[in-house]
Amino acid sequence: MKMKQDKNSYHHGDLKRALLDASIRILKEEGYKALSLRKAALTAGVSQSAPYRHYADLESLYADIAEEGFRLLSERLKNFQSRYKKRPLLLFRESGVTYVEFALEHPDLFRIMYGNQIESHSRYETLVLAENDSFRIIVEIIQDCKNAGLIRTDSVEKSATAAWTMVHGIAVLLAGKQVMFRSVDLQKARKVTKELISFLYNGMKA
Incomplete structure (x- = not known):
């Protein structure tokens, strides 16, 4: 039986794009001081550990932004x-x-x-x-x-x-x-x- 795909799973770069889009949205709505890896994950609707698949720290997320x-x-x-x-x-x-x-x-x-x-x-x-x-x-x-x-x-x-x-x-x-x-x-x-x-x-x- 095929397992149901977890709603927080992303493939082929979708996770990174989702986190980037979420971060841009946070910047626009709340300002850069509100941005964190945890906040980006929450806004993107993924687990708090998910960002660490692509970003070692907040600065690396800043670089992509x-x-x-x-x-x-x-x-x-x-x-x-x-x-x-x-x-x-x-x-x-x-x-x-x-x-x-x-x-x-x-x-x-x-x-x-x-x-x-x-x-x-x-x-x-x-x-x-x-x-x-x-x-x-x-x-x-x-x-x-x-x-x-x-x-x-x-x-x-x-x-x-x-x-x-x-x-x-x-x-x-x-x-x-x-x-x-x-x-x-x-x-x-x-x-x-x-x-x-x-x-x-x-x-x-x-």
Whole structure:
């Protein structure tokens, strides 16, 4: 007689996906401080010991969460690449805006992606690959602007680093409601980001 499958059993990677989805949900609903392996298991509807099949500790779960965040961010940026591939300057601006929007819409996920919850990202190979993929998109956007004769730069990669650093700083300040961004809503955040990206572009334009 075939035994009834336990409702808490998962196969072919389903457990890991279930735990990751549960963790993302916890971040969205309760914040990163509420996340633990035990809470992820409870939310996913599996036994408390189940997470240890994939995660040695909470940091290793954080690494997978961060990787998922970079994947989601890259998907957004790639969508803008497709939408504005013939309008590189608009792509340059809107990719910065969508980066900030992502940070504001997913503040706790963004915190894990860039915060100190993970001691060393270099310990997690697929996380580093996901990070590199998201940065490569920014490099491609700057390269498209240069190819179109819209900006001048001796180093596309350094210009991409400068653009990313500025937009990331905006995102962190807005998400944390810090300094001059204490009372800025999403609509105002878009406006502020566009204005600051314009300053950056004016410094690089051909």
